[in-house]
Amino acid sequence: MxxxxxxxxxxxxxxxxxxxxxxxxxxxxxxxxxxxxAARFRVHETGSGAADLSNVALVLFWLGDPLREKYPACxxxxxxIAAAARSANIRILNSPEALSNTTKPRxxxxxxxxxxxxxxxxxxxxxxxxxxxxxxxxxxxIVRSDVEHAQRDVLIVxxxxxxxxxxxxxxxxxxxxxxxxxxxxYRAAGAEPSSLFRRYHHKARAFVFGDAxxxxxxxxxxxxxVGLSNCLLKRExxxxxxxxxxxxxxxxxxxxxxxxxxxxxxxxxxxxxxLAHGVRALGLDFAAVDYSIRPDGSVVLWEANPYFWxxxxxxxxxxxxxxxxxxxxxxxxWMAGQLRMAVADEQxxxxxxxxx
Numbered sequence: 001m002x003x004x005x006x007x008x009x010x011x012x013x014x015x016x017x018x019x020x021x022x023x024x025x026x027x028x029x030x031x032x033x034x035x036x037x038a039a040r041f042r043v044h045e046t047g048s049g050a051a052d053l054s055n056v057a058l059v060l061f062w063l064g065d066p067l068r069e070k071y072p073a074c075x076x077x078x079x080x081i082a083a084a085a086r087s088a089n090i091r092i093l094n095s096p097e098a099l100s101n102t103t104k105p106r107x108x109x110x111x112x113x114x115x116x117x118x119x120x121x122x123x124x125x126x127x128x129x130x131x132x133x134x135x136x137x138x139x140x141x142i143v144r145s146d147v148e149h150a151q152r153d154v155l156i157v158x159x160x161x162x163x164x165x166x167x168x169x170x171x172x173x174x175x176x177x178x179x180x181x182x183x184x185x186y187r188a189a190g191a192e193p194s195s196l197f198r199r200y201h202h203k204a205r206a207f208v209f210g211d212a213x214x215x216x217x218x219x220x221x222x223x224x225x226v227g228l229s230n231c232l233l234k235r236e237x238x239x240x241x242x243x244x245x246x247x248x249x250x251x252x253x254x255x256x257x258x259x260x261x262x263x264x265x266x267x268x269x270x271x272x273x274x275l276a277h278g279v280r281a282l283g284l285d286f287a288a289v290d291y292s293i294r295p296d297g298s299v300v301l302w303e304a305n306p307y308f309w310x311x312x313x314x315x316x317x318x319x320x321x322x323x324x325x326x327x328x329x330x331x332x333x334w335m336a337g338q339l340r341m342a343v344a345d346e347q348x349x350x351x352x353x354x355x356x
Contacts, residue, residue: 004055004057005040005055005056005057005058005090005343006040006041006042006055006056006057006058007040007041007042007056007057007058007059007060007339007343008042008043008044008051008052008053008056008058008059008060009023009041009042009043009044009060009062010044010046010051010059010060010061010062010063010078010081011023011043011044011045011046011062011063012045012046012063012064012071012074013045013046013047013048014045014047016045016046016047016071016073016074017046017063017064017070017071017074018064018307020062020307021307021308021309021310022308022309022310023062025310025311025312025328025332026310026332026335026336027041029329029332029333029336030332030336033333033336034336037336037340042056044081046063046073046074046077046078047073047074047077051081051084053081053084053085053088053090056085056088056090057090057091057343058090058091058092058093058339058342058343059081059082059085059090059091059092059093060092060093060094060339061078061081061082061092061093061094061095061096061099062094062307063075063078063096063099063307064307065099065100065102065305065306065307066099066100066101066102066103066106066147067096067099067100068096068099068100069100069103069146069147070147075096075099075100078096078099079096079097082095082096082097091342091343093285093286093342094284094285094286094287094306095283097283098282098283098284098285098306099284099306101282101283101284102282102303102304102305102306103123103146103147103175104121104123104144104146104175104177104303105121105122105123105146105175107121107282107303107304108120108121108122108177110281110282111278111281111282111301113281114277114281116274116277116278116281116301117274117298117299117300117301118278118300118301118302119142119177119178119179119180119300119301119302120137120177120178121175121176121177121178122136122137122175122176123146123173123174123175123176124172124173124174124175124176125172125173126172127167127170127172130143130157130163130166130167130174130176131160131163133176134157134163134176137176137177137178138178138179139158140156140157140158140179140181141156141157141176141177141178141179142154142155142156142157142176142177142178142179142224142225143155143156143157143166143170143174143175143176143177144174144175144177145174145175146173146174146175153170154225155169155170156179156223156224156225157176179224180292180300181224182197182201182202182292182293182294182300183197183198183199183200183201183202185294185295186198186295189295189296191295194256196220196256196257196260197293197295200220200221200222200232201220201221201222201223201224201225201226202218202219202220202221202226202292202293203218203219203221203226203227203231203290203291203292203302204217204218204219204264204290204291204292204293204299205217205218205288205289205290205291206269206272206275206288206289206291207286207287207288207289207308207331207334207335208275208276208278208279208286208287208288208289208304209285209286209334209335209338210276210280210285210286210338211272211273211276212276212334212338213268213269213272213275213276214330214331214334214335215264215265215266215267215268215269216265216288216310216331217261217264217265218260218261218264218265219231219232219233219261220232220233220257220260228317231317232253232257233257233258233261233317233318233322234317236250236253236254236257236318237317237318258318258321258322261322262322262323265327270297271293271297271298271299274298274299274301275289275291275299275301278301278304279304282304284304284306285342286306286335286338287304287305287306287308288304288305288306288308288310289301289303289304289305290302290303290304290305310328310331310332311328312325312328313325313326313327313328313329316328
């Protein structure tokens with residue numbers, strides 16, 4: 001069908017799972033920039049009956065993950081849609097099977113088999129086994145839910161007291177994940193004392209679609225688990241902090257973080273092949289990958305998020321200072337471009353290459 005077919009996006013029906021966190025933002029941008037292409041998108045909600053695959057060139061599964069473990073009914077329905085699509089020779093993106101590869105131990109096992117540089121992970125079913133597993137993984141570990149990507153309810157275990165606290169507060173089974181001290185690696189490598197990578201922990205994120213990679217953001221935090229809620233950019237965006245910047249309070253830190261984040265977005269990563277390999281190894285076609293950059297320029301992958309959130313640029317942290325509107329629009333346009341190529345046939349691709 002090539003460029004003439006529709007794109008069917010499969011999402012959770014009401015009450016069956018989370019809404020697509022990036023879907024509305026993406027479609028609003030696409031309708032503004034390419035309404036003809038936007039008109040070819042159709043949405044199928046799980047639980048709404050059989051999916052209509054007539055005139056469909058591509059089926060994209062945008063469902064919560066790990067799908068089999070968190071949403072078994074939607075997984076079964078998605079498998080039926082995938083089987084029908086394959087029978088009709090319709091291309092699939094992020095298959096239901098691949099969306100079930102993102103529990104922490106499963107992801108870790110796949111990555112280590114495929115030699116993707118990443119943290120090891122183990123599942124612990126019984127509290128009495130937690131201390132030994134942490135020891136086996138190197139002593140310092142992250143303890144968290146096996147099926148969640150969010151940073152809430154995450155504990156760092158460094159010693160026996162932390163193990164006891166985890167046993168008392170965690171709901172088992174839990175995932176135990178090896179923790180690399182990337183900040184310590186920068187210190188050992190002799191990074192300048194002013195380097196943010198030496199002073200703070202960091203997390204980079206990039207979007208991966210096939211072999212293509214688009215940078216997203218670079219966050220720093222005082223703690224070893226870095227996310228939007230606890231990053232220093234979020235802290236420095238508070239009104240009282242913003243007022244303090246006018247008088248020089250934390251101004252250098254603020255400027256340095258903005259500079260590093262903007263530079264990260266503007267430079268193509270040398271490790272793009274590693275990120276693409278990590279996503280492909282999980283069977284996924286696209287995902288947002290969280291990782292850390294080591295002093296030698298290599299990376300260690302933390303997780304792949306096939307169900308990610310990209311807020312509107314205006315709603316991004318420190319939007320104006322980070323040029324977030326332009327950055328988010330570039331990311332959304334890049335995603336649209338990848339989808340155009342995904343539904344293009346051989347002649348379409350030839351025409352695209354000539355036009356570019």
